[in-house]
Amino acid sequence: MKRGIAIERDRYFYGSVLSLAVPLALQSALMYSVTTLNSIMLGALGEVPMSASAIADQPFLIVSGILRGLTLGGAVLIAQYWGKGDTDAIKRVLAIAVRSSVLLALITAVAVILLPTQIMGIFSTDKEVINAGINYLRIVALTYVMFAVSNAYMLSVRATENAKTPLIINLVTYSVNIFLNYGFIFGKFGLPKMGITGVAIGTLIARIIELSCVLVHMFFINPHVRMKISDFMHKDKVLFKDFLSYAAPSMLSEMIFTIGMAAYSVIFGRLGTTTIAANTIAEVLHRIGSTFLSGLSGASSVIIGKTIGSGDIQRAKLQKKTFNVLGMGLGIFTMILVLSIKNLVLGFYNIAPATHAMADQMIIINGLCMIAFAYESLYVTGLQVGSGDTTNILIYTTVIMWGIIMPLAFAGAFWFKFSPIVVFIILKCDYVIKGFYGYFRTRGSKWIKQVTRDKEALQEH
Template sequence: MIKEKSFYKTFFILTFSLALQNLLTYGVNLADNLMLGAYSENALNGASLCNQVQFLLQMLVVGAGEGAVVLGSQYWGKDQLEPIPHIIGCALRFGVGMAAALFAAVLFFPAQILGLLTNDAAVIAEGVKYFRIICFTYIIFTATNILVASLRSIGIVKIGYIISASTLIINICLNSLLIYGKLGFPELGIQGAALATLVSRCVELLIVILYLKFREQRLKLTLRKLVHIDTSFLKDYQKVSLPVLLNQAQWGIAQMVQTGILGHLGAAAIAANSIATIIYQVLSVVAYGAASASSIWVGRTIGEGRESFLRPLVKTLQILFIAIGVLSGLAIYFARNPILTFYNISPEAHRLALQFIVVMAVTTVGTSYQMACDNGIIRGGGDTSFSMKMNLFSMWLIIVPLSWLAAFVWKFPPVVVFFLLKWDQLYKAVPVAIRLHSWKWVKRVTRPDPT
């Protein structure tokens, strides 16, 4: 293992910076979840189902952004910053195009999309109210997050949590005013939560624009640079990013299918899934921060040509991932009862939420190891297709068919169905470990140096 204290100091500063950004980002969702959960179970369920489309968008944005991170971090390691604005421009084209397609689908077919996820008319009615406002955040959200991810590829992470902190504060304040109708504001319920999020997303983008204009000095990004790009980099970007995009897209769609399976088991299962998922997201942020940090470390190491440093680096990272997973699982387990006291939900939803959270506490140990090794080390090393192939096989040939049979043919209890939807986070550790120790994932994705 690596023994230099400077490595651990740098790694954990980067990890906790990214974890803080994730925590603040998920804190926005938690604020909506808690406030709508205290307002009405139907409002909570409607927003939860709508957020499955937001999750799909988020997966697509991660895919578009990760292509820029993988390429950008290797160019950064080579001390070549000139190609990075062109790569960011490519990522924005892909991301904004996908966001526009989702915006149109949600704007024109909100009830039809929700009908795929549940057959509860009251939940669909609440969801349509939320959809008609929240869809206007999609393009704004995409542009902001791709720009922030691109800056992360050259080690700039502070702006991410500054943005997320401002969004959280604005969102909580506006939620309080608009959901419940305080201080003379109208009581808008679920529509108030959507409006609060829309305002927050606009502020996010404004902060990024101001930061790029007045503070960022390495890339000196301008609108002109992002629009007028060297289109020859599109091929480089597509080669790295398309496998990630396809993987993230199928993952987002699969999560919607999983939510649809639970959604047809009743309103209590929808509420329990929503609560368990958001608690998991908030309390597992360090694992995802470690994955992102390791991707940057590995990409930069390969870009610098220090392949001999990879073996101790990978061994060290694996041990850190497992330790983080165990601590995250314990945090999720012990937080379940205190957090559920904030929700105004039925006894059945409360019982299922407790069970679902225990499942999450166990599976997060596997997630912390295999997800960080896969999306962090392997993807950061330039192999962006392994994850796509593994998840396509796992999700569509094992998880979805088995869970559907458990729910609708074998009539298993909801907690068993929920476990079958999540147990891939445990067994995928095996193929990930095999791929990791094959060392076939070490690939240079940058262009050769000019001679």
């Protein structure tokens, strides 16, 4: 008699996956809905405002990616200490994550505010696009530090299996963000008509509300890890060393990835405004599909981290196999979803026929790549993060992106003069290669790291 696939049979496991994945997916959907609706609303004003917003968002995408990597490294420790039941260590790691994030965000914000034109010029040569995005960029830079605190805290809360609180906070703040953006763009609800600058102001107000909610929960509501201001003043050499061991590779990995994404924008920016607009629209559909995948990868990171922290390595391996199956199913679902709604989404945009045709082709390519993206997401931001395999992630994501994909894309775009669609396909191969490597990397035991210390070892500080 044939044996079935070796996967989890415990209902509690699937309940845990759903309780984490669904709120995380909804949270991601809320985040992307702001970007999507901004793109659609600005697209109604023309291609220049839409392209200017996309270009001006690149510095934030870079810094937010770096901050995400930094705090994901801390979340590795928090998830495994959660499995051990050591909440004191969790508080100490959280304080380190917040301090480090604020410092990095502050440096970036100052650079962006002082040099907006130069920074916009990195991503586009179109002076009209650059001029349209300067005020937007300066205003949005004021949100970087607020985002740093909120991001560090909410990722840490998520690592303790609480995905509902970040969802509720995001539901409030993103709803306000969408309402204000619509009002400021078109002059509705008694608000002044400000176009692209109004989007920046709406985002700033929403970030202030988000930070206020985070601070209230952090200091007064959190039932497991109640922080005090004095916790952030406390130096911790032991845990800071551990934090750097896992956060530094994770941060560098995300930094390399987000800079790579920015480099993609540089490539498209030099292929013309039509290509920028088409890629912006195609990414909207990609983000819709990726919301589901981010929920699963986030859940896998927390669950695997907790299981390893508890010391049950064999069960962690079984859970990994189960997530592989779930990843395949979700990848197929998102592929069908993206291809099914592409015409509906394209209908919202006021764009030239050439832009429409290029965006349609890019969306089809994105849809066909969703299975590969499912596995890339599952390993790079999920299983391997939760297991503490962050150094390996850094190595292989760097080699694949900058050693293979980026040289091919630049050569194709500027040397061989390939069409934008061919260049787009080359860039999407990044997901395929990473997905294959991640699958084979996690077949043994080398990817599983025990990153926690016993309480006695932490008492030396």
